[in-house]
Amino acid sequence: MSAIVSVRNLRKAYAGGFEALKNVSLDIEEGEVLALLGPNGAGKTTLISTICGITVPTAGKITVGGHDTQTEFRAARALVGLVPQEIHLEPFETVMSTVSFSRGLFGKPRDDTFIEEILDRLSLGDKKDSKVMTLSGGMKRRVLIAKALSHEPRVLFLDEPTAGVDVELRKDMWEVVAGLKASGVTIILTTHYIEEAEAIADRVGVINKGEILLVQDKVDLMAQMGKKQLRIELSEPAPAIPDALSRYNLARAENGLTLTYTYDATGERTGITTLLNDLQKAGLQMKDIQTQQSSLEDIFVGLVKETA
Amino acid sequence: MNLNAVLTIYIFEMRRFFRTLTQSFISPVLSTSLYFVVFGAAIGSRIETVEGVSYGAFIVPGLIMLSVMTQATANASFGIYFPKFIGAIYELLSAPVSFLEIVAGYVGAAATKALFIGLIILVTAFFFVDLQIAHPLAMIAFLVLTCVSFALLGFIIGIWAGNFEQLQLIPLLIITPLVFLGGSFYSITMLPPIWQTVTLFNPVVYLISGFRWSFFGTADVSIGVSLFAIALFTGACLASIWWIFRTGWRIRQ
Numbered sequence: 100m101s102a103i104v105s106v107r108n109l110r111k112a113y114a115g116g117f118e119a120l121k122n123v124s125l126d127i128e129e130g131e132v133l134a135l136l137g138p139n140g141a142g143k144t145t146l147i148s149t150i151c152g153i154t155v156p157t158a159g160k161i162t163v164g165g166h167d168t169q170t171e172f173r174a175a176r177a178l179v180g181l182v183p184q185e186i187h188l189e190p191f192e193t194v195m196s197t198v199s200f201s202r203g204l205f206g207k208p209r210d211d212t213f214i215e216e217i218l219d220r221l222s223l224g225d226k227k228d229s230k231v232m233t234l235s236g237g238m239k240r241r242v243l244i245a246k247a248l249s250h251e252p253r254v255l256f257l258d259e260p261t262a263g264v265d266v267e268l269r270k271d272m273w274e275v276v277a278g279l280k281a282s283g284v285t286i287i288l289t290t291h292y293i294e295e296a297e298a299i300a301d302r303v304g305v306i307n308k309g310e311i312l313l314v315q316d317k318v319d320l321m322a323q324m325g326k327k328q329l330r331i332e333l334s335e336p337a338p339a340i341p342d343a344l345s346r347y348n349l350a351r352a353e354n355g356l357t358l359t360y361t362y363d364a365t366g367e368r369t370g371i372t373t374l375l376n377d378l379q380k381a382g383l384q385m386k387d388i389q390t391q392q393s394s395l396e397d398i399f400v401g402l403v404k405e406t407a
Numbered sequence: 408m409n410l411n412a413v414l415t416i417y418i419f420e421m422r423r424f425f426r427t428l429t430q431s432f433i434s435p436v437l438s439t440s441l442y443f444v445v446f447g448a449a450i451g452s453r454i455e456t457v458e459g460v461s462y463g464a465f466i467v468p469g470l471i472m473l474s475v476m477t478q479a480t481a482n483a484s485f486g487i488y489f490p491k492f493i494g495a496i497y498e499l500l501s502a503p504v505s506f507l508e509i510v511a512g513y514v515g516a517a518a519t520k521a522l523f524i525g526l527i528i529l530v531t532a533f534f535f536v537d538l539q540i541a542h543p544l545a546m547i548a549f550l551v552l553t554c555v556s557f558a559l560l561g562f563i564i565g566i567w568a569g570n571f572e573q574l575q576l577i578p579l580l581i582i583t584p585l586v587f588l589g590g591s592f593y594s595i596t597m598l599p600p601i602w603q604t605v606t607l608f609n610p611v612v613y614l615i616s617g618f619r620w621s622f623f624g625t626a627d628v629s630i631g632v633s634l635f636a637i638a639l640f641t642g643a644c645l646a647s648i649w650w651i652f653r654t655g656w657r658i659r660q
Contacts, residue, residue, distance in 0.1 A: 113660060114660070151501040152500060153497055153659065173503040174503075176501060176502060179501065181497065181498075181501050185494055187494030187495045187496075187498075188495060189489075189490070189493065189495055199415075200415055200419050201498060203412060203416075203418075203419075204412050204415050204504065205412070205503060206409040206411045206504075
């Protein structure tokens with residue numbers, strides 16, 4: 100795989116002196132779904148806006164499909180579709196007209212059949228002649244996606260596509276993203292929702308205070324940083340943790356009925372077998388055992404706290 | 408050159424105009440008719456002729472200019488201000504279009520609308536006064552140049568304006584007074600000498616004078632000076648817009 104978007108040493112300082120991006124470098128592979136996670140004000144939107152040409156970089160270099168976004172802006176921008184975070188639509192236009200406008204703006208000849216296909220794919224087919232202002236919030240968001248797709252981009256940026264969207268629509272949106280990925284579009288999305296990154300991303304980038312903290316394969320990331328927990332339920336409460344078990348750092352629930360053992364799932368020895376043996380030796384009767392994997396959320400919160 | 412983009416913007420803007428066709432046409436026709444009634448009939452009956460032209464006919468070029476300048480400025484400023492206001496401008500900034508293409512689309516559409524309105528007023532005028540056009544080609548050329556240059560000015564205002572009040576401010580505070588004081592309804596030779604000199608600093612004087620020359624063959628200032636003034640004004644607007652896009656002033660951070 101080759102990088103379709105490449106960001107090198109990107110810095111963005113606003114007129115007031117605020118440094119929104121500090122020396123960001125990032126490669127986005129063709130065909131992947133990359134989720135950018137970060138708290139409010141982390142620089143997610145600035146990064147996207149700078150790649151798309153809405154904001155001018157203070158320093159650094161960005162290429163899209165090998166084209167420099169500053170010197171070959173036409174070739175670079177033609178490859179990129181952007182779905183902004185806020186709903187910015189002309190209220191008095193019809194869906195069809197505003198989506199066609201986007202296609203024309205990107206230099207593509209008019210193609211009503213193609214646009215109708217996109218609208219159908221986004222379940223907007225029956226709304227094509229409706230005025231934008233008569234649509235619900237969720238539909239407007241889909242119109243924004245239709246506009247971004249109207250000029251057949253190879254890279255699609257979704258800036259918080261599911262912010263303030265109900266659960267059902269969020270699932271719909273994930274399906275749309277999956278469909279786009281299947282058709283070969285590279286997708287970069289920013290989100291607050293960790294479950295969203297977990298559900299649809301191939302790789303996860305964490306950004307905070309204008310710096311990329313890490314970019315990693317989602318599965319690797321979770322395996323590498325993920326801690327596993329073993330919960331042991333006892334048939335009879337243990338009044339205290341026996342000395343023989345002290346090296347396991349067990350956590351005992353207040354009622355004494357549950358013991359929790361935290362271990363590294365990727366380590367060579369997890370210590371589970373010996374723990375279970377020692378438990379038996381200590382005369383504790385086990386009723387049930389469960390394991391839990393820590394979520395991306397735990398990893399994320401941990402990372403952002405470290406840099407705070 | 409992204410010609411598709413220019414056409415897309417142009418057609419999109421013209422559609423906005425045709426959607427509000429009645430308002431777009433009725434109001435200039437109505438206000439022109441009122442001007443004819445008030446100035447032409449009430450005052451004209453006392454003045455009769457200015458420089459050998461009946462007063463009713465004499466005010467026609469000024470009236471057309473008044474509407475054309477206001478409409479071109481208002482349409483162009485609104486055209487670019489509205490997407491800025493609702494945020495839809497993100498699309499223009501992220502599209503593979505150059506500043507010249509954006510300007511050509513928006514200014515072209517605003518100038519076309521103003522031109523339409525100018526021609527409608529001209530047609531309306533024929534119902535009220537006996538009118539002859541000495542230099543029709545020059546008349547059209549002056550009209551087009553005025554439409555374009557004031558649409559450029561409107562575009563700058565639209566980019567500059569931070570709210571709807573500011574959008575109205577320049578047309579109200581500057582353009583209307585300049586047009587009224589620019590000899591729309593009188594010949595500047597009718598003013599005391601001191602005011603004649605002051606008037607020469609008003610750029611609109613040159614436009615109206617040139618335009619009037621294309622109708623009646625007489626002018627307050629020479630036609631060459633008029634053309635030079637309008638070229639200077641257009642050039643200044645273009646230079647400002649070039650600077651705006653180069654620095655991203657008020658649109659691209």
